[in-house]
Amino acid sequence: MPLFRTPPVIFPFFGYRSTTRLRIAARALRSPPPRWDHDSSFAKMRALVSHFASREVDGMPVQLEIRSPSGVLSRHAGFTDDEGFVHFDLPLDDWPLADHTEWETVCFAWNDGKGARMAEAYVLAPGASADLAVISDIDDTIIETGITGGLHSVLRNWRRILAQMPAERAQVPGADRFYSALSGGAASPGRHLPATRHPFFYISSSPWNLFAYLTTFMRSRRLPLGPLQLRDWGFNRETLGSKGHGDHKIAAMAGLLEFYPAMRFALIGDDTQADLVAFARIALKFPDRIAAIFIRKAGEAHSAEEVQARDDIGRANVPLWMGSEYDVGQEFLDAVSLTHDHEAEHIVETVRETGHAASGAPA
Numbered sequence: 001m002p003l004f005r006t007p008p009v010i011f012p013f014f015g016y017r018s019t020t021r022l023r024i025a026a027r028a029l030r031s032p033p034p035r036w037d038h039d040s041s042f043a044k045m046r047a048l049v050s051h052f053a054s055r056e057v058d059g060m061p062v063q064l065e066i067r068s069p070s071g072v073l074s075r076h077a078g079f080t081d082d083e084g085f086v087h088f089d090l091p092l093d094d095w096p097l098a099d100h101t102e103w104e105t106v107c108f109a110w111n112d113g114k115g116a117r118m119a120e121a122y123v124l125a126p127g128a129s130a131d132l133a134v135i136s137d138i139d140d141t142i143i144e145t146g147i148t149g150g151l152h153s154v155l156r157n158w159r160r161i162l163a164q165m166p167a168e169r170a171q172v173p174g175a176d177r178f179y180s181a182l183s184g185g186a187a188s189p190g191r192h193l194p195a196t197r198h199p200f201f202y203i204s205s206s207p208w209n210l211f212a213y214l215t216t217f218m219r220s221r222r223l224p225l226g227p228l229q230l231r232d233w234g235f236n237r238e239t240l241g242s243k244g245h246g247d248h249k250i251a252a253m254a255g256l257l258e259f260y261p262a263m264r265f266a267l268i269g270d271d272t273q274a275d276l277v278a279f280a281r282i283a284l285k286f287p288d289r290i291a292a293i294f295i296r297k298a299g300e301a302h303s304a305e306e307v308q309a310r311d312d313i314g315r316a317n318v319p320l321w322m323g324s325e326y327d328v329g330q331e332f333l334d335a336v337s338l339t340h341d342h343e344a345e346h347i348v349e350t351v352r353e354t355g356h357a358a359s360g361a362p363a
Contacts, residue, residue, distance in 0.1 A: 006030040007112035008057040012121030013211055014227040015106065016201070018260060020092050022066065024123055026108050027208065028057035028084045054209055056084030063109040064088050069096055075109075083232055085208075101127040103193035124227055125192075126199040126260065132291055133260065135253055137269035138204035138228075141296055143217055199263075200226030203252045205273060208232055229256075246274040246281075253282050257289055264289055270296040271306065271322075280309035280316075287316040295322045 008028045015024025031054060060080045067073050078086045103122045110117055126133060136142065206214065208230045218225055229252035257265060267282065267290060269275030276295055283290050293313060302310070313320050 006055070007114060008060060008110065009112070010062060010108045010110055010117070010119045011212070012108055012119055013208070014215075014225070015088075015121065015123040016199075016227045016259070017092065017095070017104070017123050017125050019095050019097060021259065022090045022092055022123060023088065023259070024064070024106065024121060025085060025087045026062065026119075026121065027054075028060050028062065028080045028086070028110070030055040030057060054084070056080075056082070058082045058084060060084075060086075060110060062086045064090075065107040065109060066090070067106075068093075085232070097125055097128045098192065099127050099129050101125065101130050101195045101197060101199050103195050105193070122193070124195060124199060126263065130197070130199055130263070132264050132266065133199040133201065133256075134226075134266050134268060135201045135203060135256060136267075137249070137273070137275050138202050138206065138214060140270040140272045141268060141275075142221075142223060143214070196224040196226075200224045201229065201256055202226055203229045203249045204231075205248060206230050246278045249273075249275070249278045250281050253278070254285065257282070257286050264291045266290075266292045266294065268294040268296075271302065274306075276302070276306045277309045280312040283313050283316040283318045287318065290316070290318045292319045292321065295320070297322050 008030055010026050010028055011031075012026040013024065015022060017023070058080055062078050062080060064076045064078065065073060066076070076088060076090060078088060080086045102125055104125050106121050106123055108119045108121055202214075204214070211228060211230060214228065214230075215225065217223075229248075231248050253265075253267070257263075267279045269279060279290075279293050279295070283293065310320065
């Protein structure tokens with residue numbers, strides 16, 4: 001055992017709640033907080049390698065502190081698993097929701113060997129008036145694949161991965177304005193932190209190691225923040241094979257639809273990681289719950305399975321939009337209730353102009 005070990009630190013992920021349940025997770029690592037402001041190539045490489053070569057802390061007791069809307073504080077105990085993760089899925093006693101979607105704070109507490117430590121975390125609480133949420137893919141949808149996606153993508157793009165900080169990554173042309181139109185603008189729920197009008201959730205085949213990288217990228221591009229459903233990578237068929245992408249995303253989407261049974265969802269993805277097939281599975285299982293499906297056409301001609309998926313989405317009577325850029329018509333935004341007064345007309349037109357102008361942007 002090293003004489004001077006780095007103390008364990010809890011890195012919280014975004015959580016989410018309803019009136020009856022709260023879910024949140026965190027990870028215990030022997031790592032300093034990530035920095036993404038490096039200039040030299042060596043420093044960038046070291047920062048990114050350290051994220052993949054994480055030092056997990058298993059068996060560590062962790063306490064989650066939550067406060068009810070009425071002000072009652074409760075504490076819940078857990079232990080980190082072999083990969084350093086600790087998960088909380090807590091029943092709530094009919095906690096009311098604010099009218100508007102907001103972020104609520106909770107706290108993780110642990111002892112790092114030198115004393116008690118605490119870390120604040122954020123839980124998305126969809127507003128009582130929110131009847132539509134968005135589930136978006138990340139890989140090739142809002143950020144071009146390389147740092148994201150499966151292990152094959154990482155191996156194929158390792159030079160780019162080890163050389164670019166989040167703010168330097170190429171955003172898919174037009175994605176920022178498109179997502180701003182979908183979010184509906186910021187609400188002002190009061191003493192809690194404001195969130196976008198429509199709740200956002202993200203799914204990706206990327207590892208949990210990249211949570212800080214991806215959220216930093218989103219903030220640098222002013223994309224709406226929301227809970228991320230990532231994967232724990234391992235040298236197994238689930239990680240190395242392509243089938244794991246779709247299975248992970250289907251399970252993540254189904255879990256969210258079951259968590260919010262009264263909510264309808266718009267699904268956003270691309271055609272490079274079988275999103276079309278995964279979305280079709282969800283549309284067939286929850287036909288009345290899917291308001292629309294958006295697919296950014298980034299790959300080659302569709303396979304027979306993807307052609308069948310398009311037919312399945314049609315059979316489920318779910319509106320489907322496909323295109324190489326986020327050139328979304330005003331009438332479509334109107335049809336799926338994703339407009340925000342007259343602002344969307346201007347945003348959609350700006351997306352069209354930006355998408356054409358930036359279509360040759362380097363990755």
